[in-house]
Amino acid sequence: GQSLEQPSEVTAVEGAIVQINCTYQTSGFYGLSWYQQHDGGAPTFLSYNALDGLEETGRFSSFLSRSDSYGYLLLQELQMKDSASYFCAVRDDGGSQGNLIFGKGTKLSVKP
Amino acid sequence: DAGITQSPRHKVTETGTPVTLRCHQTENHRYMYWYRQDPGHGLRLIHYSYGVKDTDKGEVSDGYSVSRSKTEDFLLTLESATSSQTSVYFCASRDRVSNEQFFGPGTRLTVL
Numbered sequence: 001g002q003s004l005e006q007p008s009e010v011t012a013v014e015g016a017i018v019q020i021n022c023t024y025q026t027s028g029f030y031g032l033s034w035y036q037q038h039d040g041g042a043p044t045f046l047s048y049n050a051l052d053g054l055e056e057t058g059r060f061s062s063f064l065s066r067s068d069s070y071g072y073l074l075l076q077e078l079q080m081k082d083s084a085s086y087f088c089a090v091r092d093d094g095g096s097q098g099n100l101i102f103g104k105g106t107k108l109s110v111k112p
Numbered sequence: 113d114a115g116i117t118q119s120p121r122h123k124v125t126e127t128g129t130p131v132t133l134r135c136h137q138t139e140n141h142r143y144m145y146w147y148r149q150d151p152g153h154g155l156r157l158i159h160y161s162y163g164v165k166d167t168d169k170g171e172v173s174d175g176y177s178v179s180r181s182k183t184e185d186f187l188l189t190l191e192s193a194t195s196s197q198t199s200v201y202f203c204a205s206r207d208r209v210s211n212e213q214f215f216g217p218g219t220r221l222t223v224l
Binding site: 031033041042043044045048050087089091097098099100101102103104105 | 156157202204212213215
């Protein structure tokens with residue numbers, strides 16, 4: 001079967017650093033994406049990793065290790081507005097459709 | 113932001129009635145997707161489209177059909193709604209080369 005595992009909840013304080021892990025088991029792998037979703041809102045794209053290594057975009061970074069079927073999202077200098085759910089998603093086919101398989105999401109709570 | 117809208121935003125219906133949800137995008141994106149989001153399940157793909165009149169099934173397609181007669185519109189139909197189809201439905205679109213999916217604001221459907 002296809003599965004993505006990520007913690008269901010994470011709590012951190014404002015200004016801290018938090019890492020959200022994602023391990024995957026899929027029939028194919030062509031990239032790992034991360035999406036953010038605030039309560040009542042729509043998912044929004046954060047990052048995409050197709051190759052091993054770290055991608056940095058401002059306060060957010062995303063890492064991928066294909067040999068370990070593992071990735072993480074790193075959030076630095078946490079702010080209250082970062083309280084949201086974060087989803088990892090695997091693109092499991094090399095076709096042009098770009099279909100994604102989503103994890104169940106990690107709810108991040110940032111405390112003052 | 114990609115211009116992607118969904119209608120209606122909220123709907124309450126009764127078991128056995130047909131329901132059609134509409135997704136409209138103004139970005140001329142080739143690929144469009146319908147997801148459902150339920151607590152504990154994350155986002156699951158119902159159907160997707162890779163062009164006008166070109167659609168295919170996703171992970172949870174039973175009980176749903178779709179149509180795409182124009183690039184900008186992607187319709188999701190529940191032929192005979194059941195209580196298990198109570199959910200939040202998200203539409204998304206993507207252009208040919210990007211890995212980023214743009215999501216609509218969602219439709220909250222309640223089937224009584």
